[in-house]
Amino acid sequence: MAHWLLKSEPDAFGIEDLKARHDQAEPWDGVRNYQARNMMRDQMQIGDLGFFYHSNVKEPGIVGIIEVMSTGYPDPTAFDPANPYYDPKSDPANPRWYLVDVRYVRDLKRNISLNELKQYADDALSGFPLVRKGNRLSIMPVSDQQWEFILSLEAG
Structure with a gap:
């Protein structure tokens, strides 16, 4: 299983929006x-876990965990x-853009800014892309060690 970080602006689609889908898959379009x-x-891949990251807010950070529910397919x-x-x-016939479906797993105990x-x-x-200066990718890989370390910060 791989780990990811997916960024979204909560004004457009936040973790509360995903949570409201009641355990249904939602396209990350x-x-x-x-x-x-x-x-x-x-x-x-199906079953990969990801951090849900709120961007473009007063205090950007990781707010929850999501699960990948599909492999990539064309973004309609x-x-x-x-x-x-x-x-x-x-x-x-030759799609340029793809998406995966995700579902809400849980909120973090606190925002990890x-x-x-x-x-x-x-x-x-x-080596974590999020903490590198100038990185603006909306999706990035998270190593197993980085994943475990970030989860260890949850308690504060």
Whole structure:
């Protein structure tokens, strides 16, 4: 099983929105970055776990855990002109953008903020893309050691 971090702006789709789906799978759509797309298309597997990260808020951080419920498949929002994620260059016969379905697992006991995570950038979280300056990827891998370390921070 692999581990991931998936970012979302809570104003657009937050952990409360996912929790409201009552254990149903929800498409993680609208990702328009090739590197993140490749991870969803080629690497994410059913049963992988991920951190749900709230971005673009006063205190960005990890707020919960989600589970990947599907392998990657074409993102239908790319083909819909009425959708904000529409991409006129994406062709259903040769899709450009992919997504995976995810489901809510649980909230963390507390928000583990980006500032807190950065304190460990030269130590336990060295090499973790989230704590690198200028990293804007919306999806990133989390090593087993990083996953366990971050979970150990949950108690405070």
